Amino acid sequence: MSVDNIGIRSEALIKQVLSYDKSSYAQYLRKAILFSQKAHELQMRNSGEPFFHHPLEVAKILADMKLDSLSIIVALLHDTVEDTNITLQKISSQFSDKVAELVDGVTKIGKISRKSQEVVQAENLRKFIIAMSKDIRVLIVKLADRLHNMRTLEHISSIDKRNKISLETLEIYAPLAERIGMQKIKNELQDLAFSNLYSDVRSSIKTRMNLLKENDQSLIDKIIFELSTLMEKHSLKCKIVGREKSPYSIWSKMKRKSINFEQLSDVIAFRIVVSNIDNCYRVLGLIHTHYHSIPGSFKDFISTPKKNGYKSLHTIVIGPELYKIEVQIRTQDMNKISEIGVAAHWCYKQGAEELEKNKYNWIAELLQILETSSDSSELLENTKLEMYYDQVFCFTPKGQVIALPKGACVIDFAYAVHSDIGDSCVGAKVNSRPIPLKTMLENGDQVEIITNKNHKPPATWEKFVTTGKALSAIRKQLRKGMLNEYINLGRVIVSQILEQHKMKFSEDTLRDTVDFFHKPNVDSLLAAVGEGHVSQDQIIKRLIPEKHQSVINRKFSLFKPNKKNKTGSKISIKGLIPGLAVHFAPCCNPIPGDSIVGIQQTGKGITVHVLDCEILQNYSSTPEKWLDITWDKNPEKDIYKAIINAVVLNKPGSLAMLAVEVAKLDANVTNFKIMSRSKDFFEILVDLEVKGLNHLTNIITILRTKSCIQSACRYIRDE
Numbered sequence: 025m026s027v028d029n030i031g032i033r034s035e036a037l038i039k040q041v042l043s044y045d046k047s048s049y050a051q052y053l054r055k056a057i058l059f060s061q062k063a064h065e066l067q068m069r070n071s072g073e074p075f076f077h078h079p080l081e082v083a084k085i086l087a088d089m090k091l092d093s094l095s096i097i098v099a100l101l102h103d104t105v106e107d108t109n110i111t112l113q114k115i116s117s118q119f120s121d122k123v124a125e126l127v128d129g130v131t132k133i134g135k136i137s138r139k140s141q142e143v144v145q146a147e148n149l150r151k152f153i154i155a156m157s158k159d160i161r162v163l164i165v166k167l168a169d170r171l172h173n174m175r176t177l178e179h180i181s182s183i184d185k186r187n188k189i190s191l192e193t194l195e196i197y198a199p200l201a202e203r204i205g206m207q208k209i210k211n212e213l214q215d216l217a218f219s220n221l222y223s224d225v226r227s228s229i230k231t232r233m234n235l236l237k238e239n240d241q242s243l244i245d246k247i248i249f250e251l252s253t254l255m256e257k258h259s260l261k262c263k264i265v266g267r268e269k270s271p272y273s274i275w276s277k278m279k280r281k282s283i284n285f286e287q288l289s290d291v292i293a294f295r296i297v298v299s300n301i302d303n304c305y306r307v308l309g310l311i312h313t314h315y316h317s318i319p320g321s322f323k324d325f326i327s328t329p330k331k332n333g334y335k336s337l338h339t340i341v342i343g344p345e346l347y348k349i350e351v352q353i354r355t356q357d358m359n360k361i362s363e364i365g366v367a368a369h370w371c372y373k374q375g376a377e378e379l380e381k382n383k384y385n386w387i388a389e390l391l392q393i394l395e396t397s398s399d400s401s402e403l404l405e406n407t408k409l410e411m412y413y414d415q416v417f418c419f420t421p422k423g424q425v426i427a428l429p430k431g432a433c434v435i436d437f438a439y440a441v442h443s444d445i446g447d448s449c450v451g452a453k454v455n456s457r458p459i460p461l462k463t464m465l466e467n468g469d470q471v472e473i474i475t476n477k478n479h480k481p482p483a484t485w486e487k488f489v490t491t492g493k494a495l496s497a498i499r500k501q502l503r504k505g506m507l508n509e510y511i512n513l514g515r516v517i518v519s520q521i522l523e524q525h526k527m528k529f530s531e532d533t534l535r536d537t538v539d540f541f542h543k544p545n546v547d548s549l550l551a552a553v554g555e556g557h558v559s560q561d562q563i564i565k566r567l568i569p570e571k572h573q574s575v576i577n578r579k580f581s582l583f584k585p586n587k588k589n590k591t592g593s594k595i596s597i598k599g600l601i602p603g604l605a606v607h608f609a610p611c612c613n614p615i616p617g618d619s620i621v622g623i624q625q626t627g628k629g630i631t632v633h634v635l636d637c638e639i640l641q642n643y644s645s646t647p648e649k650w651l652d653i654t655w656d657k658n659p660e661k662d663i664y665k666a667i668i669n670a671v672v673l674n675k676p677g678s679l680a681m682l683a684v685e686v687a688k689l690d691a692n693v694t695n696f697k698i699m700s701r702s703k704d705f706f707e708i709l710v711d712l713e714v715k716g717l718n719h720l721t722n723i724i725t726i727l728r729t730k731s732c733i734q735s736a737c738r739y740i741r742d743e
């Protein structure tokens with residue numbers, strides 16, 4: 025962009041903002057442009073353009089949403105403090121304290137992602153949240169900043185860096201955008217990140233979508249026509265559009281439930297926009313009287329808006345031409361809010377205060393966690409969890425309403441009622457039926473918790489819970505119970521060493537060793553071993569000096585202790601002696617990326633299962649055998665077995681096509697097994713060699729987009 029061009033774009037921006045905002049800040053617009061341009065004068069972006077292009081574009085994104093001049097000024101200045109020698113004091117004196125405060129907020133959010141491995145994050149995050157809760161425009165500017173950076177991601181040459189930014193966008197920024205209702209920005213952020221991370225998958229889904237749409241275009245027109253006619257007949261003025269769902273949302277749905285997208289309702293939603301709320305319900309009435317609605321599909325977000333302010337009616341009906349369609353009914357205002365969320369309140373210049381106070385309780389919840397957490401990594405984890413989800417509302421048997429984030433399980437519910445209930449929870453009934461504790465709750469579930477006061481939460485619960493409250497409480501209990509676990513693990517490890525050398529575990533055998541390490545008794549020695557303070561090598565050296573040499577050379581390091589988790593898994597199993605071998609359970613074939621758990625079996629070693637393997641139920645009464653392990657970042661082995669169950673059209677070339685697609689994704693088919701065969705379909709099991717979970721997921725996703733493949737999913741044996 026040439027300098028002149030910058031001038032023209034700057035003038036256009038000023039004109040655009042002045043067209044809707046003539047408040048006192050508007051007079052600073054030109055000053056902010058000149059100030060920022062001067063500050064960034066000597067800088068270039070990766071694309072080779074003058075740096076000022078970036079703040080100008082960020083401001084433009086916000087101007088398109090008709091945000092107030094203050095937000096636009098902050099957008100223009102947002103990188104000056106971080107990237108140039110401009111100080112906050114200077115911004116204060118040149119503009120105002122308010123401008124400086126918001127710029128500071130944006131700068132701090134930026135620092136957090138840059139230094140996310142350091143301890144300073146807790147303090148920064150706290151400031152960030154406080155700044156945000158004082159004025160959510162900080163977050164809005166940051167989101168626009170990230171959006172422009174994602175739009176220009178291609179100019180970053182390092183793939184690793186692009187992927188890190190994309191992941192962070194998916195995990196932090198897109199959910200934040202969703203949380204404050206900025207659907208449009210959320211969608212674009214997700215799509216850009218998705219297309220950077222998994223461009224093959226995205227284009228496959230796109231192709232399939234286009235094919236479906238092509239086939240169905242006349243159908244889409246027919247449906248719109250029939251709906252419009254119905255509305256006209258009842259004198260209801262409205263606008264009806266068919267809205268395409270995003271490839272990313274289709275992909276996440278496919279990942280969440282193992283489904284294919286084969287129907288119009290998977291790809292298109294029909295949106296009816298009317299003039300007022302009354303008409304929303306009238307339209308809904310008409311639709312429900314003319315078409316069969318799918319039970320349970322109706323959602324009234326007008327009387328109960330989503331936490332982010334989203335309002336609309338949703339329903340799924342067997343619509344025109346007997347096609348299943350999703351219909352969203354809303355007013356123009358609601359439509360605007362659905363696109364830009366909380367930002368809409370600065371366009372309309374009203375209700376902003378009320379909005380901040382009432383609708384953003386999650387910020388208060390966040391602050392509460394910030395106050396009570398001591399450990400910064402725990403804090404970040406909790407915070408991330410809290411921000412991620414929408415809510416489900418469940419009931420106690422007495423009718424008390426418990427609000428939980430979506431995805432929460434029975435254990436979360438128990439902890440939400442009371443931490444003692446959570447700790448002593450041994451069973452549960454949902455809607456009067458007994459169910460496993462890790463069952464995810466749904467809106468309206470009535471949950472009865474069965475307790476036993478001697479029960480202690482097992483470490484595995486950490487994997488099932490979603491709420492920060494449950495996680496902190498479980499960890500607190502785990503810290504308490506940790507000493508015993510260390511002793512148990514130490515005992516297994518020491519027994520193993522002794523058994524290997526035909527010795528028996530006894531106080532006597534260990535007495536010398538206990539003294540040598542200055543421990544008061546066997547248990548404290550075992551605890552020290554379990555905790556890793558005394559290494560296996562040291563023990564072997566002490567107990568079996570003559571064997572020591574041959575043993576230490578045969579360490580393995582497939583797994584490493586989970587460092588994120590300070591209490592649950594500080595158990596070092598790195599360097600275990602040979603014989604205590606690691607086996608991959610043949611029932612579930614774990615692959616890197618799966619959440620895994622080790623089952624320690626004396627004499628047999630550790631069997632690694634996928635966390636939701638059915639077989640694990642056999643070990644539910646012996647939590648001491650469970651070993652919390654994670655994948656080594658750099659495993660020596662990089663090929664893992666996985667099995668796919670696929671239903672394929674019975675026609676020439678179908679199987680070859682499957683094999684070709686798998687090969688294209690750099691995976692190896694090692695076995696085919698035909699499970700059943702009918703006139704139209706084959707059901708087959710395909711044994712594959714894959715590199716990890718993402719690899720497998722991408723293979724399955726791409727297979728599902730192929731027309732000759734009816735279904736494909738990962739296969740886990742249940743016997």
Ligand code: MN
Nearest residue numbers: 078102103169
């Ligand atoms: Mn920036």
